[in-house]
Every structure is written in C-alpha cells, then in structure tokens.
Amino acid sequence: MxxxxxxxxxxxxxxxxxxxxxxxxxxxxxxxxxxxxxxxxxxxxxxxxxxxxxxxxxxxxxxxxxxxxxxxxxxxxxxxxxxxxxxxxxxxxxxxxxxxxxxxxxxxxxxxxxxxxxxxxxxxxxxxxxxxxxxxxxxxxxxxxxSHEPIGFNLLPELFTLSQLQQVYEAVNGEEVDKRNFRKRIKEMDFIEKTDQIDKLTSKRGAYLYRFNEKAYKEEPNFKL
Structure with missing residues (x-):
C-alpha cells in the first residue's frame, strides 16, 4: 500500500x-x-x-x-x-x-x-x-x-416470566415500575407471546412463561414503555 x-x-x-x-x-x-x-x-x-x-x-x-x-x-x-x-x-x-x-x-x-x-x-x-x-x-x-426498542430480551432466556421481564426494565433503569401498568402495557403487545408452559423453578405459585416473537415485532415496530 x-x-x-x-x-x-x-x-x-x-x-x-x-x-x-x-x-x-x-x-x-x-x-x-x-x-x-x-x-x-x-x-x-x-x-x-x-x-x-x-x-x-x-x-x-x-x-x-x-x-x-x-x-x-x-x-x-x-x-x-x-x-x-x-x-x-x-x-x-x-x-x-x-x-x-x-x-x-x-x-x-x-x-x-x-x-x-x-x-x-x-x-x-x-x-x-x-x-x-x-x-x-x-x-x-x-x-x-x-423504552422504545425491545432490547431487554437480549438479557433474558428464550422463555421468561413477566416478573423477570419487569425486573430487567427495573434493573436497566435503576428504579421500580408500577406492576399493574407494566403488565397492562405488555399484554397489549402482540409480539410478547404467552405460552402454555409454567415456570416452577423461580415461581412458587407457578407463573406462565412468555416469549419474544421477532417476526411479529417487525410488523409492529413502534412501541413505548
């Protein structure tokens, strides 16, 4: 050169x-x-x-x-x-x-x-x-x-509970979020899918496991938490 x-x-x-x-x-x-x-x-x-x-x-x-x-x-x-x-x-x-x-x-x-x-x-x-x-x-x-891109899923396993997802947002932001409002907002998002599997390891009562659907997100790319 x-x-x-x-x-x-x-x-x-x-x-x-x-x-x-x-x-x-x-x-x-x-x-x-x-x-x-x-x-x-x-x-x-x-x-x-x-x-x-x-x-x-x-x-x-x-x-x-x-x-x-x-x-x-x-x-x-x-x-x-x-x-x-x-x-x-x-x-x-x-x-x-x-x-x-x-x-x-x-x-x-x-x-x-x-x-x-x-x-x-x-x-x-x-x-x-x-x-x-x-x-x-x-x-x-x-x-x-x-707050406007689903990057938090990179920190989670493929299947996760809503409590784990909430904890990720709290840990990244360094502050607690309102549980009721958070879950209401999550359930409005089609790209966060509820499965029929139950988490029996981290939840005493047994919580449903969810997954992130990347294909569905690309069809609904704009969101805000």
Missing part, C-alpha cells in the same frame, strides 16, 4: 467491550483485573487493538467472541475516547461498544479462562483509565433505547 501520510504521527486504535448481563434481579457488567502494565491489577473492560485489515466493528465482534464464545450478539457503539493522556502506555484512541447477553448462555469455562467476573452496575469499582465512564454512558444509552 502506498504511503501518503508519512508526515503525520501514528496512533493506536483499540476497542473496549462492555458486556451487560442480568442475573438475580441485577444488571451486571463483565470485567476483570488487568494482567499487564500500565494499570496492572485495576478493574478493566475487555478489549483489544484494531488490526490493520479489519474495521472497528469487526474488531469489536472479534473481541466479544473471544470473551464470550458467542456469535451474533446485540452490539451498539457507545463512542470514541481519545483524551491525550487516557492511556499512559501510548497514544491510544478507543472505540467502545456495549453488548447484552443472557448470563446462562455464558460458559463458566470462558469466564474462568479470562478471569472475569459479573459486577453489579450499582456497585461499580474504580476502573482503569476512562472505562467507568464508558460503562455509565452505555447504561444511559440502554435506558433511552429500552
């Missing part, structure tokens, strides 16, 4: 991936402690540098797959972080992304291999560089989007 920009500085570009999960009524973030300098031992997101022959989106998908072993994950770009002194190791510009997964789909072996943990977003520790800012901005984006 012919070089046209030899008179300009070379910068490193990385991606940092924020993986959200939902478990035991809590919104959690997958993170670990850095095993390299600078910042060794500090809580950090999982990331990597962008290769010369890949887009930033492809780099994020590669990093997410390496971390989770899961493909075709929901993924949205959060933003670019480029303060001159954000990384004491070098001049690094980072593009951050957030993703949402069902915790039960995440293999424990993968978690142990990468030595990462699910941390309650309400109890975030201090983190390396600007990683904490990335997480908080990603949550704000989720809060805005979950």
């Amino acid at each position: 012919e070089q046209f920009y030899n008179d300009y500085d070379r910068l490193l570009v990385s991606v940092d991936c924020i993986v959200f999960g939902f478990d035991e009524g809590e919104l959690r973030v997958l993170m670990g402690k850095r095993k390299m300098d600078p910042g060794r031992g500090q809580w950090s997101l999982y990331g990597g540098f962008v290769g010369a022959n890949e887009s930033v989106n492809d780099a994020a998908r590669r990093v997410l797959y390496a971390l989770t072993g899961l493909k075709d994950l929901y993924m949205k770009q959060v933003g670019a972080y480029g303060d001159v002194d954000r990384d004491p190791g070098a001049r690094v510009i980072s593009i951050s992304y957030y993703s949402m997964i069902n915790v039960a789909d995440y293999d424990q072996a993968q978690q142990q291999e990468h030595d990462v943990a699910w941390v309650n977003i309400e109890q975030l520790p201090e983190m390396y560089s600007d990683h904490r800012k990335m997480v908080l901005k990603a949550r704000r984006m989720m809060q805005e989007k979950i």
